Amino acid sequence: MPDSGDIHAVKASQRADSQVRVYAVPPRQGATPGEIVAGFLEAMTSDDTNFATARKYLTPDASRKWRPDASTTVLTAAPDSGLPERGRADYPGMSYPLFGKQIATVDSQHAYQAMPPTTYRETIHLSEQAGPDGKEWRIDSLPTGLVLGASDFQRSYRSVNKYYFASGRNVVVADPVYIRQRLDPVTRMDPVTQTVKALLEGPTNWLKQVVESPFPTGTALKEGTKSLPLDDRNALKVPLNEKASNVGRPECVQLAAQILFTLRDLTSTRVDQVELQRADGSQLCVLDRGQAEAIAPDHNSGKPINQYFVDKKNRLALLTGGAKEIGEPQNVPGPFGDGQLPVSVVGVARHERTAAAVSKDSSQLYVTSIISDSRPGSPVVTSKGKTPLNRLSAPSWDGRDDLWVADRDPGNPALLHLAGGTGTPQAVKIVPGLDGARIEAVKVSVDGVRIALLLSKGGKTTLKIGRVEHPGPKGSPLVTVADLRPAAPQMETVTAVSWAGPSRLVVVGKESGGVQQVRYIQTDGSSSAASILPGLNQVMAVTASDDESRPLVAYSKDDGIVRLPAGANWQTLVKEGSSPVYPG
Structure with missing residues (x-):
């Protein structure tokens, strides 16, 4: 414990505890404007019926107009109120500025929308009203909906x-x-x-x-x-x-x-x-x-349990077994496993009969069986990028058994979709456009209607989620990705991402000024301190199963292929290897 240093005020609402309940306190007789503002902000964090106590801080007209269920503004901490300003002759009373860092908005549909930390500034205005005991200060103008700190939001909502x-x-x-x-x-x-x-x-x-x-x-x-x-x-x-x-x-x-x-x-x-x-x-x-x-028979897509990776000889290998025990690595049958076709990154179809792999130099994408011996066919996609980093990304399979890959060639960048994994590659239209950003990685959800994209621009790589639409007639190859939105706006850069359940992602990245973290994030961008996973150095890739009970698997430059079982720490599976993937 420190025994020296400055004393700092600490807000009581810093910790989120769902077992804690806040009981609102009505304004006392003769309360000052500052006490009215502070009491109202605290009353907004309660479960009081129809916020009846919070409404006692408002004028009757403001109470009628205030709709606390219209929206919720989420700040990093409880809002601060600044120094008051006295009103003008034409607008008497007192104004108190509210400020903080906004990180999300929850709309009337209960949908959470994360955003990069943004300066929040609104105003609460008070006027003197006639009360039973004389003049009393009450709030006559206030921000829309609720304004809560992140810890109060996490305590009150799930x-x-x-x-x-x-x-x-x-x-x-x-x-x-x-x-x-x-x-x-x-x-x-x-x-x-x-x-x-x-x-x-x-x-x-x-x-x-x-x-x-x-x-x-x-x-x-x-x-x-x-x-x-x-x-x-x-x-x-x-x-x-x-x-x-x-x-x-x-x-x-x-x-x-x-x-x-x-x-x-x-x-x-x-x-x-x-x-x-x-x-x-x-x-x-x-x-x-x-x-x-x-x-809905494919609700969890059969829950595949095998884990795959690229071994030190650039061959596709699998690790069989469940959450507790993993078998020895085995190379898959066919050209990806027998060394005929050295590979760099892979994607395994969810039915585990077929895989897609990018060649060692990242220029060509092949699709072939991984359950029988065969010869490598012709590549289904070829990139003309001049370096491996400017060629093909790791491929991803969706629940329709369609294949997705990004061509990172600066001269001809494209997000490509192959129906059934073998169809003619079709360029996917992204609406609105990427505004100069380049797709670095692609991960499609098991339901096939959402896609996670790592986008690089200006030396930073960010994570966005898009909606996959098929706007053409039935059977049309036309595919569009629409309405990209930030999924990890508080992270300055994201290194790797994988779907980890119906609405959850596992990401590797860093916040501004922070160190690399592996953490869970909801697709709406929300997360909590409990979502941060045990530390692991130099993580370059991560993968998770659609079945949330299966362990995470990652590739670390320092430790090789590792996994994280529930309630344990990272465990090394293979010292030399890369590109770990679950089917999908």
Whole structure:
């Protein structure tokens, strides 16, 4: 413990603890303007019904206009209030500036949007009002919605994946949102009810172009529903409004499956069955967990467990085994494993029968079987870049068994898509454009509708997530990546990335002035201190399975191929090797 040095004030809200509850305190009689501002900022962090205590700091007109559920502004720490300014003759009262570093916004759809730390400055204005005991200061103008420090936000909210079906396919796609940890102050709904309500309201704006939900627009919980308790069979009954009364069984069971997937990680008790009910209480349909998995059979893409890497002789090898034990490396059959075709980086299809590999000099991409002996065919893509760093990236397979790769040739950069892994390479249109940035790495999600891109510009490499759209008619090779958004805006540079579950990425990178970290980040850019993983030096590549129970695997210049089992530290698997990958 230090025994010397300056004394610094520490905000009480610096630590996030979901077990801590804040109880708002109403303004005292004769409170000064500064006390009103401080009390209101603290009251915004409470779970008080409809923020009733926070509203006591507002004038009646400001209270009527204030909508705390409209949006949430997330700052690195609780907002600071500066020195007050006295009003003018035409606008009497007191103004207090609020300032901080904004890192995210949560909109009315509960969607979190991260941003690089940005200066936040707003104003709270107070005026004197007539009260029962004379004049009293109250807030008559304030920022929109809630303004919270990151620790208060993490204490009050939790991330939940809503699930929708990819357009035209029985594949579910995660749509992360944030809901209150306890009763929502405005709706008074418990977390399960909040989540089902958010699911019924439809996908967030960013995702809605590529997913669908089977129920009619306007379907909602029956009016007055505040809680959805489980019965003694772990079954959940969900009463719906009149909009749902005439839907058919196929649509009903699809929505029930969406609810089961969505509630899978939310409740402390496992939900084994969902019963949807009409507004009159009659049954629409019943679905259990096993039936839900049958509706979306590739929900976790078969959970492949093998890990692959490129050995010291530039051959593709695999490590068989699960989370606890790993077998000895074995070279795969065929030209990638027998040395006929030395390779640098690889991507293994999710069915594990085929792989794509980039040649040792990074100029050519080949696709071939890894379960039988064969001769190498012709390359499916060739780059004319002058150096390996200006040629092909590591390939990536999506859940459609389509293949993706970036050509980093400065004279002809392109993101390429090969339908079925063997089709003619098609240049993917990116809307809007990359504004001079170059694609360094490509990772496509198992559902095939989201893509992670590492983009380099001005000596920095950043991570962005895009939406994969197929705008042409059915069977058309036309593919577009739209609406790129930052996924790790607080990182100055990102070295490597991999999908690590339905809405989670594992990234290797550095914050400004920091050291290299390996950490988990949600696709919406949110994370927490607990997401930082044990340190590892000189990490050049990382890979994770779609099954979140499988260990991470990474390539370190210092330690070779290593893995990180749950609850343990990094363990060396192979001292010499590179390009570790799980299927995908």
